[in-house]
Amino acid sequence: MLPGLLLIAPALLAIALLYVVPLARSVIFAFVDEGGGLTTAHLRTAVELYGRDVVFTVLVALASLILISVVSIAIAGYLTLGATPWAVTALRWLYRWPLFIPFIVAGQTARSFLARNGLMNGLLIDSGLMDPAMAQSLLDWRGLVLTFAWKQVPFVTLLLAGAMASIDRSTIEAARNMGAGRFRCLIEIVLPQVRGTLLVGLILSLVTIMSVLSVPMMIIAGNPTMMTSMMAHRVTYYGDYAVANALGLFSYLITAVAAYAYLRMTLTQHTEGAR
Amino acid sequence: MGVEALALHGLSIRLGGAQILHDVTLNVPAGSFTCLLGPSGCGKTTLLRSIAGFAPPASGDIRLGARSIADLPPEKRGTAMVFQSYALWPHMTVAGNLTYPLKLRGIVRAERDARAEALLDILGLSGFGARKVGSLSGGQRQRVALGRALIIDPPILLLDEPLSNLDAAIRRNLRGELRRLQQRLGITTIMVTHDQEEALAMADTIVLMRAGRVVQVAAPQDLYARPADLDAGRFLGVDNMLAGRPDDPVAAATLGFRSMDARIHATAPQDALVRHGTVLDCAYTGGGYHLQLQSGAEVISAVSGVPVTPGSQVCVAVPTASLMAFGADQMLLPNGSPPIAETVQ
Ligand SMILES: Nc1ncnc2c1ncn2[C@@H]1O[C@H](COP(=O)(O)OP(=O)(O)O)[C@@H](O)[C@H]1O
Ligand SMILES: [Mg+2]
Numbered sequence: 001m002l003p004g005l006l007l008i009a010p011a012l013l014a015i016a017l018l019y020v021v022p023l024a025r026s027v028i029f030a031f032v033d034e035g036g037g038l039t040t041a042h043l044r045t046a047v048e049l050y051g052r053d054v055v056f057t058v059l060v061a062l063a064s065l066i067l068i069s070v071v072s073i074a075i076a077g078y079l080t081l082g083a084t085p086w087a088v089t090a091l092r093w094l095y096r097w098p099l100f101i102p103f104i105v106a107g108q109t110a111r112s113f114l115a116r117n118g119l120m121n122g123l124l125i126d127s128g129l130m131d132p133a134m135a136q137s138l139l140d141w142r143g144l145v146l147t148f149a150w151k152q153v154p155f156v157t158l159l160l161a162g163a164m165a166s167i168d169r170s171t172i173e174a175a176r177n178m179g180a181g182r183f184r185c186l187i188e189i190v191l192p193q194v195r196g197t198l199l200v201g202l203i204l205s206l207v208t209i210m211s212v213l214s215v216p217m218m219i220i221a222g223n224p225t226m227m228t229s230m231m232a233h234r235v236t237y238y239g240d241y242a243v244a245n246a247l248g249l250f251s252y253l254i255t256a257v258a259a260y261a262y263l264r265m266t267l268t269q270h271t272e273g274a275r
Numbered sequence: 276m277g278v279e280a281l282a283l284h285g286l287s288i289r290l291g292g293a294q295i296l297h298d299v300t301l302n303v304p305a306g307s308f309t310c311l312l313g314p315s316g317c318g319k320t321t322l323l324r325s326i327a328g329f330a331p332p333a334s335g336d337i338r339l340g341a342r343s344i345a346d347l348p349p350e351k352r353g354t355a356m357v358f359q360s361y362a363l364w365p366h367m368t369v370a371g372n373l374t375y376p377l378k379l380r381g382i383v384r385a386e387r388d389a390r391a392e393a394l395l396d397i398l399g400l401s402g403f404g405a406r407k408v409g410s411l412s413g414g415q416r417q418r419v420a421l422g423r424a425l426i427i428d429p430p431i432l433l434l435d436e437p438l439s440n441l442d443a444a445i446r447r448n449l450r451g452e453l454r455r456l457q458q459r460l461g462i463t464t465i466m467v468t469h470d471q472e473e474a475l476a477m478a479d480t481i482v483l484m485r486a487g488r489v490v491q492v493a494a495p496q497d498l499y500a501r502p503a504d505l506d507a508g509r510f511l512g513v514d515n516m517l518a519g520r521p522d523d524p525v526a527a528a529t530l531g532f533r534s535m536d537a538r539i540h541a542t543a544p545q546d547a548l549v550r551h552g553t554v555l556d557c558a559y560t561g562g563g564y565h566l567q568l569q570s571g572a573e574v575i576s577a578v579s580g581v582p583v584t585p586g587s588q589v590c591v592a593v594p595t596a597s598l599m600a601f602g603a604d605q606m607l608l609p610n611g612s613p614p615i616a617e618t619v620q
């Protein structure tokens with residue numbers, strides 16, 4: 001009993017000091033007024049001032065996750081089922097690059113790439129694919145979604161391609177033998193066998209998206225914007241930790257929903273495995 | 276789709292820089308049961324996979340009925356393969372596994388379910404439709420894999436060691452069951468096995484393979500009585516290979532026979548291969564005794580109905596009809612007295 005307790009004590013202590021205490025503190029401070037009494041005023045202020053930003057954040061996060069899923073499934077699927085060896089090898093080398101680029105650099109690059117007279121529009125106009133009058137800036141929710149996806153796709157693909165590589169290859173061959181083309185094989189045979197891994201990748205991406213400050217700061221100037229941006233604003237300009245904490249509460253809630261979905265799924269998988 | 280014949284012409288396969296199959300030519304008549312037999316690693320699975328479209332040929336052609344399928348992707352070939360590991364889809368139920376091939380063919384749900392139900396009956400798995408495949412025993416999985424292959428009514432059935440993962444008793448049962456099912460459906464079937472007993476018991480025709488080549492194609496009885504060369508003989512249980520002598524009843528460089536055909540005699544009989552030797556060892560094997568004899572430089576395996584004391588001198592004889600005569604090039608000599616074999620290549 002005692003040796004076991006001693007062994008896990010450092011880990012427990014680290015979790016308590018670095019995670020639980022700050023979390024509890026910020027949750028409590030979101031509900032405490034100057035006098036020390038309980039209040040929901042901060043929460044109401046947060047909703048009043050930043051309700052639109054909360055909704056915006058949720059929508060941007062969802063759109064990003066959808067884009068991330070589609071692109072990572074496509075890349076990982078091609079790495080698993082692709083028939084052209086050189087293309088598979090090339091893709092395997094290329095897709096990981098954004099992993100090594102910091103978010104702040106990604107934000108900056110996206111800014112110069114997606115602006116009205118940015119690199120992308122320049123290329124499109126020069127190549128005659130777009131009328132200069134049509135050029136518009138993508139530095140709004142679309143820029144956020146594209147940047148988040150660009151940064152997170154390699155990570156999710158890495159997880160997903162690993163999981164796909166470790167499923168029983170003969171289950172894929174059996175499906176093709178029975179008449180399934182590559183695409184149906186990916187959607188109906190491969191994907192269902194790795195959906196747990198996909199979910200983990202998406203949940204971790206969601207947490208990242210909910211916590212990155214540099215990208216919204218870089219890409220979006222006005223309102224509405226991501227909650228991280230607003231929380232930083234509240235703290236740096238007004239020194240208002242209480243409302244910032246109330247906003248943080250929404251972040252916790254959103255990630256908690258994801259965590260619940262994840263836990264429930266792993267739990268059902270465990271009971272199924274035990275049967 | 277009806278039952279169709281399969282033909283391989285000069286098929287060669289390279290994988291990872293190594294030549295796995297060398298110039299394989301083979302005709303499998305429609306409706307027949309053909310076994311690919313050979314030691315592990317000789318290329319049986321590769322041959323089966325190339326028919327299904329998972330191992331692209333370096334040269335040669337594969338024809339199913341009148342059409343060449345060598346250039347088609349696996350999903351267009353219409354072959355039905357049962358994998359050695361069964362390869363059931365773990366995220367689907369038993370019924371889901373059976374009906375997925377029908378779903379791929381655009382068959383409506385009601386008919387899919389009805390056909391799966393009927394097939395489960397045939398397979399002796401009624402009531403298992405809603406079970407997860409993970410909860411099935413090895414034999415049940417094997418049946419589901421077979422059912423999944425048969426539900427599309429394929430022109431040809433490919434089985435990769437379908438019985439090798441099962442217990443001996445279940446294996447013997449399923450052997451007969453599989454054979455009867457094949458005969459009832461009349462489906463062209465190619466089965467891979469490394470078990471000669473299984474091949475002899477089930478096949479119409481056995482294709483004996485070695486190191487990526489077809490060594491012999493023959494009916495089970497012919498293959499058993501007249502293996503094409505020394506190695507084929509050894510693989511088929513010819514455990515005695517003796518150097519021929521001038522006074523032997525059959526002229527040959529090497530004479531082969533099975534120990535069960537070699538018996539102990541008090542006096543040398545007529546019309547038989549005769550050797551004298553010292554008993555090295557005598558072991559009880561159930562019905563009788565198995566002997567090891569030292570005869571000159573050679574060791575002979577033989578059987579006896581009664582125990583023989585080690586060290587005693589005996590006379591062992593093999594009827595001429597049970598002898599296999601091999602030439603100096605290790606190939607079977609053509610003038611043997613056992614049944615006429617059709618020896619290919
Ligand atoms: N994908 C592959 N790449 C390279 N060599 C392979 C591959 N698959 C099989 N082989 C080799 O081909 C030979 C025949 O394999 P296989 O057809 O599985 O034999 P069998 O089924 O008769 O046991 C073996 O030596 C094996 O190592
Ligand atoms: Mg094999």
